[in-house]
Amino acid sequence: MELNANIPSGPLAEKWDRYRFERKLVSPANKRKYDIIVVGTGLAGASASATLAELGYAVKTFCIQDSPRRAHSIAAQGGINAAKNYANDGDSIWRLFYDTIKGGDFRAREANVYRLAQVSNEIIDQAVAQGIPFARDYGGLLANRSFGGAQVSRTFYARGQTGQQLLLGAYSALMRQAAAGKVTIVPRREMLDLVLVNGRARGIVVRNLITGEVENHSAHAVVLCTGGYGNVYFLSTNAMASNVTACYRAYKRGAVFANPCYTQIHPTCIPVHGDYQSKLTLMSESLRNDGRVWVPKKPGDKRPPREIPEEERDYYLENKYPSFGNLVPRDVASRNAKEQCDMGKGVGETGRAVYLDFEDAIRRDGKDVIAQKYGNLFQMYEKITGENPYETPMMIYPAVHYTMGGLWVDYNLMSTIPGLFVLGEANFSDHGANRLGASALMQGLADGYFVLPYTIGGYLAAESFPDVPVDHPAFKEAARDVQARVERFLAVGGKRTVDDFHRELGHIMWEHCGMARTNEGLNKAKGMIQALRGEFWENVKVPGSERDFNQSLERAGRVADFLEFGELMITDALARQESCGCHLNEAYQTEENEAKRDDENFCHVACWEYAGDDKEPVFHKEPLVFENVELTQRSYK
């Protein structure tokens, strides 16, 4: 398979403009003749749906929750990057581009990332026009803060609820189009298959989560905005319903999956505290602006934090990385936390935590200033842990947060299946091997507001489309498969719950395919997952019936896909015999324990094509060509 990224020619800064001129257009009168299905209503899905409808396309938008306002983009706290340079600190499109490429450890496509940096400014303008109440200075102008991996202040924010506000903005634009009759919103549906006709994506099969009915929906193009797959680890900061199923079903229909092993472990989360725990909670990276990370110098020091004198504390990030200090990128911060805990310097009941301390910031700026910036985060921390972070330092530990891997897409955001577009976290395109903070919101909205609406037109204008009714044989077959699978879950009648399997899978993935990986561990995990998958189909217990609101059945489908997908992640991790960004293979480290890349052999996107159940997937690679930046060992010292 030839993977052509379809990157426009010409100088980097001119590619997007040239592309927009050269791409074919659909005339305004013809747009309404095209039906477009959008799956997911996070930042990418809601913004794409609204914008496509504004352009005149007939849009049908699906979401798994009861309302399109709830997708997990809503939980993003800290902010959204843009190259506005309002802070006058030397920012530019080029710098945002460079920081993102470097932050991703040189494993992302130059042209995509440059385009992302270019449209970043328009996102802020659009969001302000929609009424997003961004933080402002007393003069009434927009305020900025700093995030990891950057030495400029380019992050726009709405208290600790930036994702919520941006999502509600996109949701309101979506509802406006729904009112205008341009978007049909179909909530409480889960996409369970992609339907191809003559090799093109022409529709989806969904399950109505209230009635259990299996439904077919056809269109001229399908846009997946279904988020990331961090829940393969069971415990993550993702919402409970976040899953890989829509993407994985597309993979099984022929869409190539890129870099599945790239998983971001976020350094500042509330530590794990019990077996019953259902999810982990993130504490925004923005806290690292004012909080200082430390551990006791002496391993096993169990004194309360305030009794440990200054000279017996190790502010290890500040000491090791003097120029970025507490604001090193996430992968670096996470690995260092693990390293400190592995040395026995971890704190708290389990010893798997480090302190994030605001004592100095409160002394310097006063409690009120800190409360204004982070009040809701401090409150959330106190609710969960029962401790007051104004008085005692927070305890944090890394947790699975974001997945850089995703379905492979070209410059048009189209997958290897013609007519299947993939946006936001669900695609692989912009973050390389590590995403910088405040870049996920930027990418989701860039894809939805400013990229897809242009690129999809070129696809539609270039093809002619025969009508595909929903009783087409391809739909009937896909619906029959979906129905059979649902019935199979209910028929097993075993002795273990779905969550029990999920939890065990999560342990395997976290242990062997988490923050640090070894070939031995990965090989072992592969066998363990295969065995667990075998047991799942013999011993899972799914109560209730299919024609009903049945949450256990929903979860069974998602976990069954995770049990296959986890193995794909491990296959990918084993194939990448280097370390880069979040993928750390212990055999490949610099002397200072940083990820050591092998640009000669691994400067590529690893792409996997489905070859059949229980068969090894077929490997393809898209070489990454860097014409504008020099590949260097990342240094944040």
Next chain:
Amino acid sequence: MSKTINLTLKVWRQEGPEKKGRLETYPAKEISTDMSFLEMIDVINDRLTLDGKEPIAFDHDCREGICGMCGAVVNGHAHGPEKGTTLCQLHMRHFSDGDTIVVEPWRARAFKVIKDLVVDRSAFDEIIRAGGYISANTGGAPDGNAIPIPKEVADTAMDAAACIGCGACVAACPNASAMLFVGAKVSHLGLLPQGRPEAARRVQSMVDRMDELGFGNCTNEAECEAACPKEISITNIARLNREFLKAKLFSPHS
């Protein structure tokens, strides 16, 4: 330090919108006080599943208090007894060994029960659809700093915009009124200069839709404010009333 407690749950079970519901009693033994309320239900559900019974259906997603998907009436309080807390952020350390806890769905004419604790809140989407937006097509927006907005105004708008659309205000109100939800959105958008051009049309359209959908009237009980997990202030209802009156008296759209 965590410890465990034993509780008795009385949970509303209802197979479907047209079926008759009833409270069923379940023992909740050895519940860690570090658990969230929803994690406690997860544990009960695991036990029910293994006993061959149907687990309790309940909506939930982010489990960090921001998506607005979860919610139930716990011992008579929407989202439980802790102030400013969603059900997913309510932790079991606030309960005592031996407690009996009654768990029921939101009850309102506009929110039909789907199953057990799950209700249909699509009426909220309907209200937003009626005008809870600023009409600004993608592209062509002026620079983000083109209109300075005083910090106090942006902050007050943000206070109102923090609403998560969970429906606790409706569940807590003796009249099942949605005035706090509507007031929060009308305030958020109406306070900002970008939202003024459509302010009169917006408030009338949203209030009309709210009435059509079967929500009750506001009689200043202030239960909504007390139950709101985001502590949205009841002053937003006052602002809604002012905006509505102003629109009715002076707007050409009325």
